[in-house]
Amino acid sequence: MSFTLRPMRLDDIPAVGELEHSLFPIDAWPLHMFFEEFSQPETRHYLVAEVEGSLVGYAGVMSMATTADIQTIGVLPECEGRGIGTAMLTELLAEACRRGALEVMLEVRADNGRARSLYELFGFEQIHTRRGYYRDGVDAQVMRLQLAHQRTEP
Template sequence: MPTNADGVVFRDMTLEDVPAVDALEQRLFPTDAWPLHMFLAELSQPETRRYLVAESGGEIVGYAGLMCIEPIADVQTIAVVPEFEGRGIGSTLLTRLITEAGLRGAADVLLEVRADNPRAQQLYVRFGFEQIHVRRGYYRDGVDALIMRLQLVPEATADPASADPAPAHDPTTEAGKA
Protein backbone atom coordinates (compact mmCIF):
# COMPACT_ATOMS: atom_id res chain seq x y z
CA MET A 1 0.00 0.00 0.00
CA PRO A 2 1.41 3.40 -0.96
CA THR A 3 2.33 5.71 1.91
CA ASN A 4 3.56 9.26 2.26
CA ALA A 5 6.52 10.51 4.31
CA ASP A 6 4.41 10.56 7.50
CA GLY A 7 3.55 6.89 7.12
CA VAL A 8 0.00 7.64 5.99
CA VAL A 9 -1.44 4.79 3.92
CA PHE A 10 -3.73 5.52 0.97
CA ARG A 11 -6.12 2.83 -0.24
CA ASP A 12 -9.56 2.20 -1.68
CA MET A 13 -12.45 2.71 0.72
CA THR A 14 -14.26 -0.49 1.68
CA LEU A 15 -17.67 -1.14 3.18
CA GLU A 16 -15.92 -1.81 6.49
CA ASP A 17 -14.60 1.79 6.42
CA VAL A 18 -18.03 3.40 6.10
CA PRO A 19 -18.85 3.63 9.85
CA ALA A 20 -15.52 5.40 10.56
CA VAL A 21 -15.90 7.64 7.49
CA ASP A 22 -19.46 8.47 8.53
CA ALA A 23 -18.27 9.44 12.03
CA LEU A 24 -15.66 11.75 10.49
CA GLU A 25 -18.24 13.17 8.08
CA GLN A 26 -20.54 14.05 10.99
CA ARG A 27 -17.62 15.60 12.90
CA LEU A 28 -16.13 17.58 10.00
CA PHE A 29 -19.34 18.69 8.26
CA PRO A 30 -22.02 18.87 10.96
CA THR A 31 -24.33 21.06 8.87
CA ASP A 32 -23.87 19.35 5.51
CA ALA A 33 -22.86 15.80 6.44
CA TRP A 34 -23.86 13.02 4.08
CA PRO A 35 -26.07 10.38 5.64
CA LEU A 36 -24.45 6.97 6.04
CA HIS A 37 -26.55 5.43 3.27
CA MET A 38 -25.01 7.82 0.71
CA PHE A 39 -21.54 6.36 1.27
CA LEU A 40 -22.98 2.87 0.93
CA ALA A 41 -24.76 3.85 -2.29
CA GLU A 42 -21.60 5.43 -3.70
CA LEU A 43 -19.47 2.36 -2.96
CA SER A 44 -22.06 0.16 -4.71
CA GLN A 45 -21.32 1.86 -8.04
CA PRO A 46 -17.65 1.06 -8.84
CA GLU A 47 -18.25 1.43 -12.57
CA THR A 48 -18.69 5.20 -12.10
CA ARG A 49 -17.23 5.83 -8.62
CA ARG A 50 -13.88 5.63 -6.80
CA TYR A 51 -13.50 6.31 -3.08
CA LEU A 52 -10.24 6.43 -1.15
CA VAL A 53 -9.19 6.66 2.48
CA ALA A 54 -6.00 7.83 4.15
CA GLU A 55 -4.99 5.96 7.31
CA SER A 56 -2.48 6.69 10.04
CA GLY A 57 -1.91 4.23 12.86
CA GLY A 58 -4.93 2.23 11.74
CA GLU A 59 -7.24 5.25 11.96
CA ILE A 60 -8.87 6.95 8.97
CA VAL A 61 -7.62 10.54 8.81
CA GLY A 62 -8.92 11.49 5.37
CA TYR A 63 -11.18 10.34 2.58
CA ALA A 64 -12.21 11.38 -0.89
CA GLY A 65 -14.52 10.28 -3.67
CA LEU A 66 -15.00 10.74 -7.39
CA MET A 67 -17.91 10.16 -9.75
CA CYS A 68 -17.02 9.86 -13.42
CA ILE A 69 -19.52 9.67 -16.22
CA GLU A 70 -17.64 10.49 -19.40
CA PRO A 71 -16.72 13.18 -20.27
CA ILE A 72 -17.19 14.72 -16.80
CA ALA A 73 -15.73 13.70 -13.45
CA ASP A 74 -16.95 15.25 -10.23
CA VAL A 75 -15.12 15.30 -6.91
CA GLN A 76 -17.95 14.21 -4.62
CA THR A 77 -16.13 14.72 -1.33
CA ILE A 78 -12.68 15.28 0.10
CA ALA A 79 -11.83 15.67 3.76
CA VAL A 80 -8.86 15.54 6.12
CA VAL A 81 -9.12 15.66 9.90
CA PRO A 82 -7.78 18.99 11.24
CA GLU A 83 -5.00 17.29 13.23
CA PHE A 84 -3.55 15.98 9.94
CA GLU A 85 -3.99 19.07 7.76
CA GLY A 86 -0.86 20.50 6.17
CA ARG A 87 0.80 17.10 5.68
CA GLY A 88 -0.05 16.65 1.99
CA ILE A 89 -2.90 14.22 2.58
CA GLY A 90 -5.50 16.36 0.80
CA SER A 91 -3.10 16.93 -2.09
CA THR A 92 -2.41 13.21 -2.41
CA LEU A 93 -6.10 12.34 -2.33
CA LEU A 94 -6.88 15.01 -4.93
CA THR A 95 -3.99 13.87 -7.14
CA ARG A 96 -5.31 10.32 -7.07
CA LEU A 97 -8.84 11.45 -7.94
CA ILE A 98 -7.58 13.53 -10.87
CA THR A 99 -5.50 10.59 -12.11
CA GLU A 100 -8.54 8.32 -11.83
CA ALA A 101 -10.64 10.84 -13.77
CA GLY A 102 -8.09 10.80 -16.57
CA LEU A 103 -7.95 7.01 -16.62
CA ARG A 104 -11.73 6.93 -16.92
CA GLY A 105 -11.67 9.27 -19.93
CA ALA A 106 -12.85 12.50 -18.30
CA ALA A 107 -12.19 15.74 -20.14
CA ASP A 108 -13.04 17.89 -17.11
CA VAL A 109 -13.07 17.50 -13.33
CA LEU A 110 -15.66 19.57 -11.48
CA LEU A 111 -16.19 20.23 -7.80
CA GLU A 112 -18.12 22.44 -5.42
CA VAL A 113 -16.36 24.22 -2.58
CA ARG A 114 -17.79 26.44 0.12
CA ALA A 115 -17.26 30.12 -0.56
CA ASP A 116 -16.11 30.47 3.07
CA ASN A 117 -13.37 27.81 2.79
CA PRO A 118 -10.29 29.62 1.42
CA ARG A 119 -7.91 26.81 2.39
CA ALA A 120 -9.71 24.32 0.14
CA GLN A 121 -10.06 26.91 -2.62
CA GLN A 122 -6.30 27.52 -2.55
CA LEU A 123 -5.63 23.78 -2.82
CA TYR A 124 -7.83 23.53 -5.90
CA VAL A 125 -6.28 26.59 -7.53
CA ARG A 126 -2.80 25.08 -6.99
CA PHE A 127 -4.00 22.08 -8.97
CA GLY A 128 -5.22 24.28 -11.83
CA PHE A 129 -8.93 24.45 -11.03
CA GLU A 130 -10.71 27.64 -12.06
CA GLN A 131 -13.96 29.01 -10.68
CA ILE A 132 -16.63 28.82 -13.37
CA HIS A 133 -19.87 29.48 -11.48
CA VAL A 134 -21.46 30.30 -8.11
CA ARG A 135 -24.44 28.43 -6.70
CA ARG A 136 -26.09 30.90 -4.36
CA GLY A 137 -27.18 29.48 -1.01
CA TYR A 138 -26.15 25.95 -2.00
CA TYR A 139 -25.24 24.75 1.49
CA ARG A 140 -27.84 24.19 4.23
CA ASP A 141 -26.57 27.17 6.21
CA GLY A 142 -26.98 29.46 3.17
CA VAL A 143 -23.31 29.67 2.15
CA ASP A 144 -22.65 29.82 -1.58
CA ALA A 145 -20.85 27.05 -3.44
CA LEU A 146 -18.12 27.94 -5.89
CA ILE A 147 -18.13 25.60 -8.87
CA MET A 148 -14.60 24.91 -10.04
CA ARG A 149 -13.29 23.08 -13.09
CA LEU A 150 -10.01 21.50 -14.08
CA GLN A 151 -9.70 20.81 -17.79
CA LEU A 152 -7.89 17.55 -18.44
CA VAL A 153 -8.46 17.80 -22.19
CA PRO A 154 -8.24 21.35 -23.59
CA GLU A 155 -11.29 22.54 -25.48
CA ALA A 156 -10.83 22.39 -29.23
CA THR A 157 -10.06 25.92 -30.32
CA ALA A 158 -8.96 25.33 -33.89
CA ASP A 159 -10.54 23.78 -36.94
CA PRO A 160 -8.89 20.34 -37.35
CA ALA A 161 -8.50 21.04 -41.08
CA SER A 162 -6.30 24.03 -40.30
CA ALA A 163 -4.15 22.24 -37.72
CA ASP A 164 -0.42 21.90 -38.30
CA PRO A 165 0.43 18.81 -40.28
CA ALA A 166 2.19 15.96 -38.53
CA PRO A 167 5.94 16.44 -38.38
CA ALA A 168 7.91 14.77 -41.16
CA HIS A 169 9.54 11.45 -40.34
CA ASP A 170 13.07 12.04 -39.03
CA PRO A 171 15.23 8.94 -39.45
CA THR A 172 17.85 10.28 -37.03
CA THR A 173 15.48 9.61 -34.13
CA GLU A 174 15.21 5.90 -34.90
CA ALA A 175 16.93 3.46 -32.57
CA GLY A 176 20.65 3.20 -33.21
CA LYS A 177 20.92 6.64 -34.82
CA ALA A 178 22.28 9.67 -33.05
Protein backbone atom coordinates in the same frame (compact mmCIF):
# COMPACT_ATOMS: atom_id res chain seq x y z
CA MET B 1 3.59 12.26 9.51
CA SER B 2 3.48 9.19 7.32
CA PHE B 3 0.14 8.24 5.79
CA THR B 4 -1.21 5.58 3.48
CA LEU B 5 -3.87 5.88 0.79
CA ARG B 6 -5.94 2.87 -0.18
CA PRO B 7 -9.29 2.13 -1.81
CA MET B 8 -12.24 2.45 0.53
CA ARG B 9 -13.68 -0.86 1.70
CA LEU B 10 -17.27 -1.56 2.66
CA ASP B 11 -16.28 -1.93 6.31
CA ASP B 12 -14.72 1.58 6.26
CA ILE B 13 -18.06 3.27 5.67
CA PRO B 14 -19.20 3.58 9.32
CA ALA B 15 -15.89 5.26 10.25
CA VAL B 16 -16.08 7.49 7.16
CA GLY B 17 -19.61 8.46 8.20
CA GLU B 18 -18.40 9.43 11.67
CA LEU B 19 -15.58 11.47 10.17
CA GLU B 20 -18.05 13.13 7.76
CA HIS B 21 -20.31 14.20 10.63
CA SER B 22 -17.33 15.48 12.57
CA LEU B 23 -15.92 17.48 9.64
CA PHE B 24 -19.14 18.72 8.06
CA PRO B 25 -21.79 18.77 10.81
CA ILE B 26 -24.15 21.09 8.91
CA ASP B 27 -23.93 19.40 5.51
CA ALA B 28 -22.90 15.85 6.42
CA TRP B 29 -24.00 13.11 4.08
CA PRO B 30 -26.26 10.54 5.71
CA LEU B 31 -24.54 7.18 6.06
CA HIS B 32 -26.75 5.55 3.42
CA MET B 33 -25.28 7.93 0.79
CA PHE B 34 -21.82 6.47 1.33
CA PHE B 35 -23.25 2.97 0.92
CA GLU B 36 -25.03 4.06 -2.29
CA GLU B 37 -21.87 5.68 -3.65
CA PHE B 38 -19.78 2.63 -2.76
CA SER B 39 -22.24 0.34 -4.58
CA GLN B 40 -21.53 2.07 -7.93
CA PRO B 41 -17.90 1.17 -8.73
CA GLU B 42 -18.50 1.54 -12.46
CA THR B 43 -18.83 5.31 -11.99
CA ARG B 44 -17.43 5.95 -8.49
CA HIS B 45 -14.00 5.69 -6.87
CA TYR B 46 -13.48 6.27 -3.15
CA LEU B 47 -10.31 6.10 -1.10
CA VAL B 48 -9.25 6.60 2.48
CA ALA B 49 -6.13 7.93 4.15
CA GLU B 50 -4.73 6.22 7.23
CA VAL B 51 -2.13 7.16 9.81
CA GLU B 52 -0.93 4.26 11.95
CA GLY B 53 -4.05 2.27 11.04
CA SER B 54 -6.49 5.06 11.91
CA LEU B 55 -8.69 6.67 9.29
CA VAL B 56 -7.82 10.38 8.95
CA GLY B 57 -9.32 11.23 5.56
CA TYR B 58 -11.48 10.11 2.68
CA ALA B 59 -12.29 11.24 -0.83
CA GLY B 60 -14.37 10.23 -3.80
CA VAL B 61 -14.92 10.98 -7.46
CA MET B 62 -17.76 10.20 -9.85
CA SER B 63 -16.81 9.75 -13.51
CA MET B 64 -19.39 9.65 -16.28
CA ALA B 65 -18.40 9.87 -19.93
CA THR B 66 -15.92 12.74 -20.26
CA THR B 67 -16.83 14.57 -17.04
CA ALA B 68 -15.82 13.72 -13.50
CA ASP B 69 -17.05 15.30 -10.29
CA ILE B 70 -15.16 15.40 -7.02
CA GLN B 71 -17.86 14.20 -4.66
CA THR B 72 -16.06 14.78 -1.36
CA ILE B 73 -12.70 15.25 0.29
CA GLY B 74 -12.27 15.34 4.04
CA VAL B 75 -9.19 15.34 6.29
CA LEU B 76 -9.08 15.55 10.09
CA PRO B 77 -8.08 19.10 11.08
CA GLU B 78 -5.08 17.87 13.08
CA CYS B 79 -3.79 16.17 9.93
CA GLU B 80 -4.25 19.11 7.56
CA GLY B 81 -1.18 20.63 5.97
CA ARG B 82 0.65 17.30 5.72
CA GLY B 83 -0.09 16.53 2.07
CA ILE B 84 -3.00 14.15 2.64
CA GLY B 85 -5.57 16.25 0.77
CA THR B 86 -3.08 16.84 -2.04
CA ALA B 87 -2.35 13.12 -2.32
CA MET B 88 -6.04 12.22 -2.34
CA LEU B 89 -6.88 14.85 -4.96
CA THR B 90 -3.94 13.68 -7.09
CA GLU B 91 -5.28 10.12 -6.95
CA LEU B 92 -8.85 11.20 -7.76
CA LEU B 93 -7.66 13.15 -10.79
CA ALA B 94 -5.56 10.21 -11.96
CA GLU B 95 -8.60 7.95 -11.62
CA ALA B 96 -10.74 10.44 -13.56
CA CYS B 97 -8.11 10.38 -16.33
CA ARG B 98 -8.04 6.57 -16.34
CA ARG B 99 -11.81 6.62 -16.79
CA GLY B 100 -11.61 9.00 -19.74
CA ALA B 101 -12.62 12.30 -18.15
CA LEU B 102 -11.60 15.47 -19.95
CA GLU B 103 -12.84 17.80 -17.23
CA VAL B 104 -13.40 17.62 -13.48
CA MET B 105 -16.01 19.64 -11.63
CA LEU B 106 -16.53 20.30 -7.94
CA GLU B 107 -18.39 22.53 -5.51
CA VAL B 108 -16.58 24.08 -2.57
CA ARG B 109 -17.87 26.27 0.23
CA ALA B 110 -17.08 29.91 -0.48
CA ASP B 111 -15.80 30.22 3.10
CA ASN B 112 -13.37 27.28 2.81
CA GLY B 113 -10.23 29.12 1.77
CA ARG B 114 -7.93 26.17 2.46
CA ALA B 115 -9.82 23.87 0.07
CA ARG B 116 -10.18 26.57 -2.59
CA SER B 117 -6.42 27.21 -2.45
CA LEU B 118 -5.71 23.50 -2.93
CA TYR B 119 -8.01 23.32 -5.94
CA GLU B 120 -6.52 26.46 -7.47
CA LEU B 121 -3.03 24.97 -7.00
CA PHE B 122 -4.16 22.09 -9.23
CA GLY B 123 -5.50 24.52 -11.83
CA PHE B 124 -9.22 24.50 -11.00
CA GLU B 125 -10.98 27.71 -11.98
CA GLN B 126 -14.20 29.10 -10.54
CA ILE B 127 -16.90 29.09 -13.21
CA HIS B 128 -20.08 29.75 -11.22
CA THR B 129 -21.46 30.58 -7.79
CA ARG B 130 -24.48 28.78 -6.35
CA ARG B 131 -26.01 31.25 -3.93
CA GLY B 132 -27.09 29.78 -0.59
CA TYR B 133 -26.18 26.25 -1.70
CA TYR B 134 -25.26 24.93 1.74
CA ARG B 135 -27.78 24.40 4.53
CA ASP B 136 -26.40 27.30 6.54
CA GLY B 137 -26.78 29.67 3.57
CA VAL B 138 -23.13 29.77 2.48
CA ASP B 139 -22.53 29.96 -1.27
CA ALA B 140 -20.87 27.18 -3.24
CA GLN B 141 -18.22 28.00 -5.77
CA VAL B 142 -18.39 25.69 -8.76
CA MET B 143 -14.91 24.98 -10.07
CA ARG B 144 -13.67 23.19 -13.18
CA LEU B 145 -10.38 21.68 -14.27
CA GLN B 146 -9.75 20.88 -17.93
CA LEU B 147 -7.73 17.63 -17.92
CA ALA B 148 -6.76 17.62 -21.58
CA HIS B 149 -4.18 20.34 -20.90
CA GLN B 150 -3.47 19.75 -17.22
CA ARG B 151 -1.15 17.43 -15.36
CA THR B 152 -2.69 15.58 -12.38
CA GLU B 153 -0.51 17.04 -9.63
CA PRO B 154 0.53 20.57 -8.71
